[in-house]
Structure formats: structure tokens, C-alpha cells
Amino acid sequence: MTHTPNAERLSGAERAAAVQDIFKRIAPRYDLMNRVMTLGMDRRWRRFAIDQAHLPPGGKLLDIATGTGDIAFEALARLPNITAVGADFVAEIMQVGRARPNGRHVQWTAADALNLPFPAETFDAVTHGFLVRNVIDIPRAFAEQWRVLKRGGYIVCLDTTPPPPNVLRPFLLIYLQKIIPIIGTILTGQRDAYTYLPNSTIGFKSPQELAALMQMAGFTDVGYKRFMFNTIAVHWGKKPH
Numbered sequence: 709m710t711h712t713p714n715a716e717r718l719s720g721a722e723r724a725a726a727v728q729d730i731f732k733r734i735a736p737r738y739d740l741m742n743r744v745m746t747l748g749m750d751r752r753w754r755r756f757a758i759d760q761a762h763l764p765p766g767g768k769l770l771d772i773a774t775g776t777g778d779i780a781f782e783a784l785a786r787l788p789n790i791t792a793v794g795a796d797f798v799a800e801i802m803q804v805g806r807a808r809p810n811g812r813h814v815q816w817t818a819a820d821a822l823n824l825p826f827p828a829e830t831f832d833a834v835t836h837g838f839l840v841r842n843v844i845d846i847p848r849a850f851a852e853q854w855r856v857l858k859r860g861g862y863i864v865c866l867d868t869t870p871p872p873p874n875v876l877r878p879f880l881l882i883y884l885q886k887i888i889p890i891i892g893t894i895l896t897g898q899r900d901a902y903t904y905l906p907n908s909t910i911g912f913k914s915p916q917e918l919a920a921l922m923q924m925a926g927f928t929d930v931g932y933k934r935f936m937f938n939t940i941a942v943h944w945g946k947k948p949h
Contacts, residue, residue, distance in 0.1 A: 730901045735801040737896040754782040757864045760944040767832035773839035777805035780814045795819035826856045837866040841912045850925035865943040868909040915941045
């Protein structure tokens with residue numbers, strides 16, 4: 709597929725195909741870039757996300773856009789007796805996760821976040837990291853998560869969020885728009901991928917807007933917490949009994 713330097717400007721199926729191509733190409737260095745871009749703080753966010761999932765002993769977790777399985781592995785480390793299903797529409801990135809230590813303990817599944825291949829009310833919790841910024845229909849994605857989630861279960865969304873208008877915003881924009889593409893080019897050779905990722909962050913929903921979309925999908929007790937100078941947000945919500 710031809711590289712698309714402006715994937716964030718596309719829409720519909722064209723954007724979905726461009727995003728899929730980006731993640732195929734960065735799969736081998738995906739974990740390394742995440743650690744570098746987040747200054748090693750990403751594991752703290754995943755731990756917080758798992759706390760908000762309120763998984764019961766022996767429960768079943770669906771981690772959408774699982775990538776190399778970071779959230780699924782974190783959940784298994786905390787709760788070894790759960791079933792963790794990792795779903796993604798990029799097979800190449802899941803292959804990297806499958807090769808990791810304990811990769812066999814995650815049930816890897818090819819899946820489209822807008823048409824999940826699972827029966828209704830299958831999972832005790834649904835998590836995802838850096839999914840909704842990339843999907844072409846956020847309400848549809850939340851509707852699918854609602855469908856497969858058991859009553860009383862929790863959804864947890866970890867994603868980037870636009871830098872708020874404060875004194876740090878100019879410096880954060882320089883980091884996102886200038887520094888990350890340089891690091892991405894050095895470590896992966898894929899400058900367009902690490903131009904798309906920061907630009908899609910800047911153009912994404914505010915935490916308040918994303919919370920409102922979750923509430924519109926039917927989730928209750930919706931809340932969020934921001935990290936990393938307010939450029940990362942973890943949202944959570946509950947499917948009522």
C-alpha cells in the first residue's frame with residue numbers, strides 16, 4: 709500500500725485502510741516507540757486502567773486494539789486467573805505480541821472494532837488503548853463495546869487528548885509535532901506514521917467530549933483522569949444492571 713502522509717485528514721474506509729497500513733509498518737518497533745514517546749510512563753497508565761476495569765476473579769476481559777497486548781498482559785500480571793482476549797485489526801502487530809513471553813496466555817483475535825465478532829454480554833470488562841482516536845465511527849465503536857459487555861461490567865478507554873490551552877501548550881505542540889516525528893524516523897524509519905499519530909492527537913476529542921459520547925452510548929458513572937501534562941486521558945464507565 710502507498711504510504712499516506714496525511715492519514716489524519718482522510719475519512720471513512722480510506723482512513724481506516726491508511727491507519728491499518730501505518731500500524732503494519734511500525735509493528736516491529738511499536739513497543740520501543742511507546743516507551744520512548746511516553747518517557748516510560750505508559751505502564752502506570754495501564755495499571756490505572758486495569759484498576760478501573762473492576763475485573764472479578766476468573767472474569768473475562770476484552771482488550772480491543774490490543775496491539776502487542778500491553779493492557780492484556782498487565783491484566784494477567786495483576787489477575788492471573790482471568791481470561792484475556794486481545795483483539796486487533798492489524799495481524800502483524802499481534803504477531804509481535806504473540807512472540808512475547810507469556811504470549812500464549814492471551815487469546816489473540818482478528819477483529820474490527822466497529823463489528824466485534826463476539827456474542828452479546830460476553831465480557832466482564834472491555835478495555836482499549838489508543839483506539840478511539842483512530843476509529844472512523846466513535847459512537848459505533850462504543851455501541852459495539854456496550855453490546856459485548858455484561859450488565860454491571862466496565863469499559864475503560866486509554867487515549868491521547870489534545871493539549872489544553874495553558875502555558876504548556878506551545879511546548880507540548882513542539883514535542884508532538886516536531887520531536888516525535890524525528891524520534892519516530894530515527895527508531896522506525898516511518899516518519900509519516902509518527903506525523904499522523906501526533907496530528908491525530910491534536911485533532912481529537914477533548915476529555916469532556918469523549919465522556920459525553922460514552923454517556924450517549926448508555927454508560928453510567930462515567931469519569932476520567934488525565935496524565936502526562938494532560939495529553940493522556942483514561943476514561944471509564946459502567947453498563948447498568
